[in-house]
Amino acid sequence: MERPYILHMITPGKQMSPFDINMAADAGYQIIVPYCEADMKSVTALTQDAIFSRGPKGVARTGIFIGGRDALVAADMLEQSVKAMVPPFVVSVMADPSGSFTTAAAMVACVEAAAKKKRPDGLKGLRIVVLGGTGPVGRIAGVLAAQAGADVALSSRNGIDVAEEAAQQTGQRFGVTIHGISGGDRAAVRASIADADVILACAAAGVQVVSAEDLGHAKKLIVAADVNAVPPEGVAGVGVMDDAKPLAGTGAVGIGALAIGNVKYQTQHRLLVQMRDKPKSVLGFAEAFAMARAFLAESAGKTG
Known part of the structure; x- marks a missing residue:
């Protein structure tokens, strides 16, 4: 037998x-x-x-x-x-x-593929802000992006101290350099994404971390990815089925939760x-x- x-x-x-x-x-x-x-x-x-x-x-x-x-x-x-x-x-x-390991891997791989359509170096040298970055998906997405050569900042709605602690702890554990950045209020979120090439939205389900007005501040944005499948969308304008779809009002593309989920x-x-x-x-x-x-x-x- x-x-x-x-x-x-x-x-x-x-x-x-x-x-x-x-x-x-x-x-x-x-x-x-x-x-x-x-x-x-x-x-x-x-x-x-x-x-x-x-x-x-x-x-x-x-x-x-x-x-x-x-x-x-x-x-x-x-x-x-x-x-x-x-x-x-x-x-x-x-x-x-x-x-979190497979979700973060899927998210970063999808973003990398979208970025390569605009630049051959993929994520290397890009500024990536991870909103909801102190959770398990955000931390691992940050590590993977850093390992791929990106400049990564983990953002927390609880402020800069929490974000920096998570970034230091995670970076030290996995041997990469990650920074902390505040997402404690709308002004902080807008400041954090102002020079971002990529936004990774890893916040709790049903929480919108980037509004349409916020997106207006992200002038350099190439890709916005969101793992939230529960309305409202985590990043305004990024639908759950979007797979590198042009994001209205920006020069970026959006990748939604179900595209990442597949x-x-x-x-x-x-x-x-x-x-x-x-x-x-x-x-x-x-x-x-x-x-x-x-x-x-x-x-x-x-x-x-």
């Missing part, structure tokens, strides 16, 4: 995301087990229980998924799980807390399939970004 594919899903939160459970099932995992309210010590124990119980052949059909709501904690848990393994007992591991879905699905089909895979946001880029290149090839 062939051994089943088992996915152990670990989260520091009180529950595992039903979205991620559905995605795991659709990727071919047959037994999916959540472990909630886990800490770093739990990750070590759960990992070693998972690897030693199936033998070298069984571990090839075993995976570990790290969830939660904190991008930095999830990255630490991913590293801890890898460290806890003892060759040849090694399984595939993936982290995607609240979908790339996010394909990215997460393909990573979960890779976990299953390629034993010993270690998948974080860098791998998610590579997968999102590959999906967009594949899609462009089909329509080109």
Whole structure:
């Protein structure tokens, strides 16, 4: 009898995301087990229980998924799980807390593709402002953009101190330079986007962070992307279905939540399939970004 594919899903939160459970099932995992309210010590124990119980052949059909709501904690848990393994007992591991790794990867990949239509260097040298930048998607989007050569600022509606703390903490953790900028009021938002080439709107659902009047201050804008699918739109004029559509009243294009969401879905699905089909895979946001880029290149090839 062939051994089943088992996915152990670990989260520091009180529950595992039903979205991620559905995605795991659709990727071919047959037994999916959540472990909630886990800490770093739990990750070590759960990992070693998972690897030693199936033998070298069984571990090839075993995976570990790290969830939660904190991008930095999830990255630490991913590293801890890898460290806890003892060759040849090694399984595939993936982290995607609240979908932030795959969402951020999809968002930045879509923006990069749109920017390359206007300039060959993509994101390199561009000024990128991440509104709602202290949340998990905003932080990882900022890291990916910085790694791609952009000058990145994380904005917070709670003011400059919160923004700078998040930027310093995130940049130090992932080895990039990120700045903090205030988004505490309308004047601060307008000042922050005045010299922005790209706006990444990563704020809470149903919150408009950039109004039509605010956009008038973004004279250099090339691309505005928004992950908010709940009305009103996070960036005025960017519809959820927009896929590099000209943004009225500006020289920029807009990328909406569902356009990003399609790339996010394909990215997460393909990573979960890779976990299953390629034993010993270690998948974080860098791998998610590579997968999102590959999906967009594949899609462009089909329509080109």
